[in-house]
Amino acid sequence: MEDTNNSIYALKTSVGQERNVARLLSRKAQVSGIGISAILVPESLKGYILVESSTKIDLRNPDLKVQHLRGVVEGKHGITFEEAKRFLKPEPIISSIQKG
């Protein structure tokens, strides 16, 4: 559906360090030329950040060594852009509640 080769990766961080990890990672991405184009820190996800990247995020890469970055969430299906984009909307939780 999307016209992109990028994927969304969920990265685990220490709780309370989400913004710091995102900022450090964005700086590393810019100097090392890793394919990271955006980093999302939704307030509702404690201990996680979402990274948009054209290359697989591998924390064994020394360019990605950042304090308080704990790991990559490995999932069968990963996170879709649709899911990530929900965090960009003003009321992501309320709109997803099913009435019943």
Place this chain on the structure above:
Amino acid sequence: MNACTVCKRLTPKERCDVCGNPTSSNWSGLLIITDPEESELAKELNITIPGEYCLRVR
């Protein structure tokens, strides 16, 4: 840090560096755009300038 009440860009200043609108300290969520041309999330929000943005601002 403050956020622009119009384009949501973060800045320590009273007015946005890019669009000149007033900023607010009441914001949440963080989106860092390093490569707007390549980012699908940037396109979703029509962001064309690299930098830090909030998701919500009041």
